[in-house]
Amino acid sequence: MRIVVVGASGNVGTAVLRRLRRERGVELVGVVRRLPGPDAGEPYDRVEWHSCDIGAPGAAAQLAEVFDGADAVVHLAWQIQPSHDQRALRRTNVDGSRAVFDAVVRASVPALVFASSVGAYAPGPKDHPVSERWPVTGVSGSSYSEHKAEVEALLDGIEREHPALRVVRLRPGLIFQRHAGVEITRYFLGPFAPVRLLRFGRIPLVPSNPRLRMQAVHADDVADAYARAVLGDARGAFNLAADPVLTPELVARHFHGWTVPVAAPVLRAAAALTWRARLQPVDAGWVQLGLNAPLMSSERAEAELDWQPKISALTALKELLAGMADGDHTGSPPMAGTPDLPGRPAGLLRARAAGQGNPY
Numbered sequence: 426m427r428i429v430v431v432g433a434s435g436n437v438g439t440a441v442l443r444r445l446r447r448e449r450g451v452e453l454v455g456v457v458r459r460l461p462g463p464d465a466g467e468p469y470d471r472v473e474w475h476s477c478d479i480g481a482p483g484a485a486a487q488l489a490e491v492f493d494g495a496d497a498v499v500h501l502a503w504q505i506q507p508s509h510d511q512r513a514l515r516r517t518n519v520d521g522s523r524a525v526f527d528a529v530v531r532a533s534v535p536a537l538v539f540a541s542s543v544g545a546y547a548p549g550p551k552d553h554p555v556s557e558r559w560p561v562t563g564v565s566g567s568s569y570s571e572h573k574a575e576v577e578a579l580l581d582g583i584e585r586e587h588p589a590l591r592v593v594r595l596r597p598g599l600i601f602q603r604h605a606g607v608e609i610t611r612y613f614l615g616p617f618a619p620v621r622l623l624r625f626g627r628i629p630l631v632p633s634n635p636r637l638r639m640q641a642v643h644a645d646d647v648a649d650a651y652a653r654a655v656l657g658d659a660r661g662a663f664n665l666a667a668d669p670v671l672t673p674e675l676v677a678r679h680f681h682g683w684t685v686p687v688a689a690p691v692l693r694a695a696a697a698l699t700w701r702a703r704l705q706p707v708d709a710g711w712v713q714l715g716l717n718a719p720l721m722s723s724e725r726a727e728a729e730l731d732w733q734p735k736i737s738a739l740t741a742l743k744e745l746l747a748g749m750a751d752g753d754h755t756g757s758p759p760m761a762g763t764p765d766l767p768g769r770p771a772g773l774l775r776a777r778a779a780g781q782g783n784p785y
Contacts, residue, residue, distance in 0.1 A: 432502030434757035440648035465756030479521030488528035549719020567710035597665035598640030606748025611768025615779035623750035633673035633684035640666035664721035667734035
């Protein structure tokens with residue numbers, strides 16, 4: 426079975442490669458903008474690599490050649506940064522996804538699995554979970570959410586026009602693993618965050634708001650869902666989340682800190698101010714998304730994919746924070762530990778401010 430993974434070298438892609446290489450008779454093909462080097466090691470070895478900027482003109486034709494003969498395409502490629510260049514993000518996230526979908530159709534690939542997100546959903550409840558029937562219209566003010574919803578709408582059209590194509594959409598919560606420590610620090614915290622202090626297992630102050638209730642899942646559990654979606658015959662959307670729900674109170678208790686009540690407007694203003702000052706790479710849209718994304722039920726994935734998370738959300742968070750403190754990384758370009766990349770302290774010496782420059 427020939428499986429092409431677009432965006433195979435990032436947080437989720439790395440976990441998907443680890444999971445699929447355990448399957449007999451699977452031929453893995455990776456599509457990325459920057460190829461892993463020959464010394465990148467596992468799980469990037471034994472993969473047929475192709476370089477393609479999916480947002481570039483002519484990408485669909487190039488991808489169709491790579492997809493020829495594939496049994497399934499897994500589309501994971503997505504840009505989080507540079508947040509100060511929304512045109513660059515849209516070029517990859519929306520235009521690039523359109524190119525991937527066009528190439529799947531041109532190459533007559535029978536199955537497409539897309540990396541959607543809880544971020545695709547409209548604002549929803551924080552006191553009970555929603556199913557996959559919750560509206561997929563995004564959270565206004567979050568470009569990440571708006572792009573995910575727009576790409577899901579593109580998929581709706583693909584499904585109507587090509588009913589024989591098996592389309593699966595996976596909608597996970599926050600995705601954590603130890604090896605993503607450097608990557609997530611660069612993309613979401615930036616060069617000034619004192620992440621080394623996390624090695625003491627403490628977060629002294631945790632901002633608290635009644636709507637800051639979020640779900641997470643370990644990258645390996647997400648990868649298992651991708652494997653089940655690719656190797657099975659499921660169609661449609663599937664929520665992926667592990668218990669428990671992450672609340673400020675829970676985080677403070679397990680990391681020996683105190684909660685500090687903060688009103689939603691203050692959270693948004695603080696994010697906007699520090700983002701504009703280039704102190705950190707996350708704009709206010711991410712706060713808006715965190716406050717409004719609904720809690721999800723994973724019952725459909727449990728029933729139809731026979732999927733169960735093996736790692737709790739709290740354990741996944743602890744693993745990630747340990748990886749951030751230790752500077753854990755892998756050998757692929759987006760997961761690398763290179764000191765002068767955008768979002769790292771040494772990157773400032775090369776005028777690479779948070780939220781600017783391509784960190785991939």
